Amino acid sequence: MPDHIDDVEIARLISVPKLLPEAWEARLKTRARPEISQKRANLEIPTTSGLFTIMIRESTVNVLDFSVVLAFTRPNGTLFRLRRYNGLHGGHVNHIERQAIRGYHVHIATERYQIAGYREDAYAIASQGFADIASALRLMFAECTFQLPPTSTPSDNPQLSLIPRK
Amino acid sequence: MADTDNIEREFKRKVCDELFIEQEGLNRYIVSTPLTFEDGDRLPIVLKREDERWVLTDEGHTFLQLTYDLDDSDLQTGSRREIIDRTLVSGGLTNRQGELLLPIQGDRYGDSLYSFIQALIKIDDIRYLSRERVRSTFVEDLKTFVERVIPATRRTYRWHDAQRDPPANYEADYRLNGTGTPLFIFALDSEVKIRDATITLAQYERWGLTFDSLGIFEDQESVNRKVLARFLDICGKSFSNLSAAEERFEKTYSEYVKELDAART
Numbered sequence: 001m002p003d004h005i006d007d008v009e010i011a012r013l014i015s016v017p018k019l020l021p022e023a024w025e026a027r028l029k030t031r032a033r034p035e036i037s038q039k040r041a042n043l044e045i046p047t048t049s050g051l052f053t054i055m056i057r058e059s060t061v062n063v064l065d066f067s068v069v070l071a072f073t074r075p076n077g078t079l080f081r082l083r084r085y086n087g088l089h090g091g092h093v094n095h096i097e098r099q100a101i102r103g104y105h106v107h108i109a110t111e112r113y114q115i116a117g118y119r120e121d122a123y124a125i126a127s128q129g130f131a132d133i134a135s136a137l138r139l140m141f142a143e144c145t146f147q148l149p150p151t152s153t154p155s156d157n158p159q160l161s162l163i164p165r166k
Numbered sequence: 167m168a169d170t171d172n173i174e175r176e177f178k179r180k181v182c183d184e185l186f187i188e189q190e191g192l193n194r195y196i197v198s199t200p201l202t203f204e205d206g207d208r209l210p211i212v213l214k215r216e217d218e219r220w221v222l223t224d225e226g227h228t229f230l231q232l233t234y235d236l237d238d239s240d241l242q243t244g245s246r247r248e249i250i251d252r253t254l255v256s257g258g259l260t261n262r263q264g265e266l267l268l269p270i271q272g273d274r275y276g277d278s279l280y281s282f283i284q285a286l287i288k289i290d291d292i293r294y295l296s297r298e299r300v301r302s303t304f305v306e307d308l309k310t311f312v313e314r315v316i317p318a319t320r321r322t323y324r325w326h327d328a329q330r331d332p333p334a335n336y337e338a339d340y341r342l343n344g345t346g347t348p349l350f351i352f353a354l355d356s357e358v359k360i361r362d363a364t365i366t367l368a369q370y371e372r373w374g375l376t377f378d379s380l381g382i383f384e385d386q387e388s389v390n391r392k393v394l395a396r397f398l399d400i401c402g403k404s405f406s407n408l409s410a411a412e413e414r415f416e417k418t419y420s421e422y423v424k425e426l427d428a429a430r431t
């Protein structure tokens with residue numbers, strides 16, 4: 001498996017600081033694709049270690065079915081999925097550990113699943129840390145070394161901010 | 167033969183034990199099987215009542231997870247589209263705006279389930295035709311936006327001056343007509359595109375064309391300062407990102423969004 005990424009490198013990519021651009025909330029606003037019954041958004045985050053992409057997908061048939069994905073672009077141009085925060089869509093099976101998972105779960109890239117011939121993020125853990133796209137984004141930002149843009153200031157907007165500000 | 171009967175019975179029992187359905191909502195049941203996509207997520211199978219009949223549906227999940235790796239156009243054209251269409255026909259499924267459905271005929275739940283499972287797996291396999299990088303959706307999003315707010319009779323996609331420029335070396339993403347002065351729109355998703363738009367606008371000026379121009383950036387902040395400056399010097403107006411364009415276009419360019427009896431330009 002010539003292009004697999006090992007666990008050390010996966011951990012390093014997670015720890016690479018990822019600076020969100022100024023208009024990140026607008027650019028992560030999902031837009032409807034009615035012809036395939038989904039809403040989606042993509043945002044690329046360039047870093048000195050390479051290009052990361054945030055992808056959001058939500059079903060318009062089942063609003064609890066969504067994914068918030070953090071991917072890294074490999075040298076060959078394909079996407080390597082580092083983390084995927086999934087809503088409710090029928091459950092998951094960790095084939096190596098022979099575990100069944102129900103409910104909200106987080107897919108995590110591992111070396112062992114790549115070696116076994118599965119997708120890089122075929123291992124998942126159950127999670128109670130999120131229940132919708134906004135909370136999944138918050139959790140991903142906290143776990144995967146995201147940084148708010150430097151000019152962000154607390155908003156007077158009475159609506160809750162996506163990221164709690166200190 | 168007792169051993170064979172036992173093996174057969176045990177085999178069937180254990181296979182059945184792996185399959186269960188669970189009610190989740192009114193007339194809606196999750197069908198759980200041991201089968202998964204390559205990422206370990208179970209095949210999305212829902213049994214629900216629609217229009218006096220039972221149907222199996224994936225509620226759009228198969229295409230949703232395919233679009234991590236593929237663009238919409240990958241699903242709607244070419245060899246992938248052919249495979250999807252063939253699979254749907256052979257399995258008796260329909261594609262309702264991205265939702266895969268199989269009505270159950272009579273009480274043929276087992277046959278229907280196996281056909282449905284086979285179709286989902288075959289469709290998911292189209293990702294292996296080639297491993298695509300997911301490009302930004304900016305250009306598609308902009309196209310969707312323009313087609314939503316500008317009547318079809320008032321816009322030309324990928325316009326060039328057919329008389330002065332037959333090979334289309336100087337192309338605008340959109341030409342909007344219907345007023346005294348046409349509006350050229352440029353979708354700016356890369357520095358290469360911005361440089362090309364700068365050159366194109368300069369050429370339109372050399373030809374003596376009368377026009378207004380609008381650049382819509384994917385992300386103006388990420389553009390090289392000099393590339394940006396050269397473009398802004400020549401372009402009439404710009405929006406720094408698509409969201410800004412969506413908020414302000416109809417107000418700023420209200421004269422272009424109405425249907426007209428006949429185009430004036």
